[in-house]
Amino acid sequence: MTRSxxxxxxxxxxxxxxxxxxxxxxxxxxxxxxxxxQPYSIEAQDHRLKSYVESQPNWRLVKRFPDDASGxxxxxxxxxxxxxxxxxxxxxxxxxxxxxxxxxxxxxxxTLLDELDECGxxxxxxxxPFDTAxxxxxxxxxxxxMFAQFERDTxxxxxxxxxxxxxxxxxxxxxxxxxxxQVDKTTDKLVPDESEAVIVRLVFDLYTRxxxxxxxxxxxxxxxxxxxxxxxxxxGHQVLRALNxxxxxxxxxxxxxxxxxxxxxxxxxxxxxxxKQSSTRAAxxxxxxxxxxxxTCSPAV
Numbered sequence: 001m002t003r004s005x006x007x008x009x010x011x012x013x014x015x016x017x018x019x020x021x022x023x024x025x026x027x028x029x030x031x032x033x034x035x036x037x038q039p040y041s042i043e044a045q046d047h048r049l050k051s052y053v054e055s056q057p058n059w060r061l062v063k064r065f066p067d068d069a070s071g072x073x074x075x076x077x078x079x080x081x082x083x084x085x086x087x088x089x090x091x092x093x094x095x096x097x098x099x100x101x102x103x104x105x106x107x108x109x110x111t112l113l114d115e116l117d118e119c120g121x122x123x124x125x126x127x128x129p130f131d132t133a134x135x136x137x138x139x140x141x142x143x144x145x146m147f148a149q150f151e152r153d154t155x156x157x158x159x160x161x162x163x164x165x166x167x168x169x170x171x172x173x174x175x176x177x178x179x180x181x182q183v184d185k186t187t188d189k190l191v192p193d194e195s196e197a198v199i200v201r202l203v204f205d206l207y208t209r210x211x212x213x214x215x216x217x218x219x220x221x222x223x224x225x226x227x228x229x230x231x232x233x234x235x236g237h238q239v240l241r242a243l244n245x246x247x248x249x250x251x252x253x254x255x256x257x258x259x260x261x262x263x264x265x266x267x268x269x270x271x272x273x274x275x276k277q278s279s280t281r282a283a284x285x286x287x288x289x290x291x292x293x294x295x296t297c298s299p300a301v
Contacts, residue, residue: 017092017122025053026063026091028082030101032070042066045097052095052126063091071104074112083112086119093122178247179229190247199226203242214239 017023029045046064053059063085067078074080079102085091094116096102102123103109116123171188180200181190199221206212206220214236221234228234242248 020092021058023056023059023093024062024091025059025093025095026065026082026085027053027061027095028065028067028078028102029097030067030069030071030076030078042068045101048097049095049126059093071100071102073105074103074108079112083115086116086121089119091121093124095124095126097126099125099128177229178245179242181247196229200242200248202226203239204248207243214243 027046027049029042029049031042050061053061063082065078065082065085067076069076069078082091082094086094099109103112113123172183172190177183177190180193180196182193183189184191203217203221206217207214212220217239218234218236221239226234228238
């Protein structure tokens with residue numbers, strides 16, 4: 001904590017929540033975009049937080065700030081509304097179900113707590129006992145924020161590992177399906193969709209045979225009544241994405257294309273030795289016996 005933040009806290013009044021006749025509470029609820037790894041729905045958080053507010057004397061729920069976004073950053077409408085309400089003096093307490101619902105980034109957590117502290121708003125969690133008005137409580141909430149960031153990083157690693165395993169087994173690793181294919185739910189593999197595959201072939205024919213640009217191809221598709229997967233009209237950008245999609249070459253989208261296997265060192269041409277042999281032959285009139293060809297070994301798999 002910086003020295004300026006410490007001075008700001010020392011200049012504040014020592015008013016506590018017990019001094020208030022009515023404590024105005026704002027609850028912040030968040031559901032992650034990854035529902036598979038999200039154990040707490042917004043409805044469950046609402047029910048728990050409202051019960052917690054009712055159990056506290058003189059507490060009254062005045063604001064609710066929902067978010068349906070990731071906690072990796074602070075670019076969330078609900079969070080920004082909560083901060084605006086704190087700056088305007090509309091709430092006395094910002095209540096969350098767990099610290100990781102507030103933020104999963106430690107540096108963002110510290111910045112947000114300092115901003116709430118400057119506004120005179122107390123930060124509380126319904127399931128984790130701490131008091132941000134004390135040094136021990138601030139240390140505890142920062143530790144909880146560190147564990148929240150660790151949990152987020154662990155989830156990301158697990159998702160990436162699962163995607164890599166699917167790609168290694170020839171399965172679709174997830175995400176939006178490419179146009180012209182459907183995902184077989186039993187095998188998790190891409191299967192051609194003949195109704196869309198005709199349009200994909202038409203795109204490549206117009207590009208390679210008729211030498212049309214992406215905008216002209218999009219106009220031709222729209223004029224013929226073809227639509228995208230969402231039912232919208234084609235654009236030049238969407239045509240360009242289809243032309244650059246390596247799935248149509250038989251490669252699943254895993255980043256860079258596979259590198260060719262390295263050439264064994266024993267099978268590479270020895271240019272320096274060839275030049276030396278040619279100079280020797282030119283200087284000596286007597287032919288020399290050919291040297292045995294080097295043996296090649298197959299590279300280890």
